[in-house]
Amino acid sequence: MYRITPDAVEAIQLHGPNFWASVSCPAVDKVWFVGGNKILFYDGNTLEYSSGIIGGYFNSILFANASLGWTANDISVGGYYEPKDSWVHLVDYKGCGWDMCNIGEDHLWVVGSQGLLMNTHNAKDFKRLDDGHAEVNVVWETPEHPLGDVFFSAVHATSVHNVFAVGVDKCIMKYTAVSGIGDEEKNTGGIEVWPNPTTGQFKVQSSKFKVSVKVDKVEIVDLFGKSLDFSPLHRMGEGPGAVSMELDISHLPPGLYFIKIKIEDQIIVKKIIKL
Numbered sequence: 001m002y003r004i005t006p007d008a009v010e011a012i013q014l015h016g017p018n019f020w021a022s023v024s025c026p027a028v029d030k031v032w033f034v035g036g037n038k039i040l041f042y043d044g045n046t047l048e049y050s051s052g053i054i055g056g057y058f059n060s061i062l063f064a065n066a067s068l069g070w071t072a073n074d075i076s077v078g079g080y081y082e083p084k085d086s087w088v089h090l091v092d093y094k095g096c097g098w099d100m101c102n103i104g105e106d107h108l109w110v111v112g113s114q115g116l117l118m119n120t121h122n123a124k125d126f127k128r129l130d131d132g133h134a135e136v137n138v139v140w141e142t143p144e145h146p147l148g149d150v151f152f153s154a155v156h157a158t159s160v161h162n163v164f165a166v167g168v169d170k171c172i173m174k175y176t177a178v179s180g181i182g183d184e185e186k187n188t189g190g191i192e193v194w195p196n197p198t199t200g201q202f203k204v205q206s207s208k209f210k211v212s213v214k215v216d217k218v219e220i221v222d223l224f225g226k227s228l229d230f231s232p233l234h235r236m237g238e239g240p241g242a243v244s245m246e247l248d249i250s251h252l253p254p255g256l257y258f259i260k261i262k263i264e265d266q267i268i269v270k271k272i273i274k275l
Contacts, residue, residue, distance in 0.1 A: 022071075026063035034058035034071055039087065054078035054089045059112075062100045068124055072097030072110050079126050079138070088126050088134040093118065099154045101163075111152035111165050117173075118142045121160075121256050122197070122273060139197065139273050141255045143223060147171060193259065197273035200250030204259060204270070217262040220249060220272075228252060249274055 020035035032050075033040040037057055039050040056073030063069035067082040074096040078087045095114035102108045108123035110116065118140050125137040152167040163175040192205050204218075220230045231248035249257065254274050261268045 021058060022060045022062075024061045024063045024069060026069065027066040030063075030066045032061050032063065032069065034061040034073075039071065050080075050087060054087050059096070059098045060100050062102055062108075064102050064105045064124075068105055070100060070102070070108060070123065072100050072112065077110055079123070079136075081124070081127060086128055088128055088136065090126060090136055090138050091118075091140055098152065101155045101157050103157055103160055107157070107160050109155050109157060109163055109165075111155040111167075113151045115145065115148040115150055115152070117145060117152060117155075117165060119163075121271070137197070137275070139254050139256065139275060141223060143175065145173065147173065191259075191261070191268055191270045193270050193272055197275045198249070199275050201246065201248045202272065203244050203246050204261070205244035217260075218245065218247075219260040219262075220247070220252075221258050221260060223256060223258075228257070 018036075020033050020040075022035075023031065023033050025031045029044040031042040031044075033042070035058060037055065039058065039061070041048055041050050054071075054073070054076060056075040058071055058073040061069065061071040063080075069080045070090070071078045071080075071087070076092045077090045077097060079090045080087050093110075093112075093116055095116035096112045097110050097116060098112040100108060100110050102123065105124045106122055107119070109119045111118075120138050120140050122138055125139075126134065128134050147167075150167045150169060150171050152165045152171070152173075154167075155163065155165045157163040161175070165171075165173045165175070167173075194203055196202060220228045222228060228249075229251075231250075247259075249272070252274055257272050257274060259270045259272055261270075
């Protein structure tokens with residue numbers, strides 16, 4: 001490694017891999033490197049290898065800010081969150097993780113070999129406990145696609161629902177928002193969903209659910225807009241001029257889903273995470 005200053009180029013000797021695969025610089029005094037089976041931290045003056053329980057050979061490292069980051073290797077994804085100077089194992093996968101991209105602190109995509117394409121919408125939901133164990137509540141999606149054996153070498157997202165992945169054999173794949181879901185944050189209609197994340201049963205409440213207003217349709221859809229079965233438990237009053245609905249998606253696998261509610265001439269969309 002070389003440190004470049006206006007006066008000189010200074011060589012910094014390292015006892016590490018010959019090939020450093022990735023670097024992320026969330027701050028001037030916080031620079032991270034990965035290569036081989038090493039994670040290296042540089043504070044502008046000194047270099048030190050970071051501790052953690054994750055193994056494997058690292059290909060990518062990415063930080064959302066100075067305190068939150070992730071890394072991908074040939075077997076798993078790891079996460080880092082200050083003030084605990086330690087990496088946490090988040091998830092294993094089939095294939096070899098090669099590249100990552102994020103939008104903010106919550107949305108993370110990982111791609112790699114053997115068609116590896118996965119994402120999460122709560123990427124920061126992990127922490128290391130005082131007893132040394134980790135608490136991980138990150139929920140991962142693995143969208144189906146027809147390129148099961150392709151090696152995805154890079155991924156980039158312009159928004160949560162507009163993602164591009166490229167790879168070998170002239171492969172360029174685009175992930176696009178389901179119709180109506182791209183504006184989910186704008187069309188929540190004052191809806192509250194709780195608990196969210198949920199293990200199955202949850203309530204949906206909004207001041208728009210007036211007794212005099214007809215709720216035409218309630219639908220649960222996946223990331224591709226496919227309508228899914230669910231169990232409507234009941235619909236009941238929750239206060240003057242408002243009602244709530246209780247739904248059950250216990251039978252669905254863990255992941256991100258959307259609730260689409262049609263009220264007169266408006267469709268309101270809200271996301272729900274199933275643990």
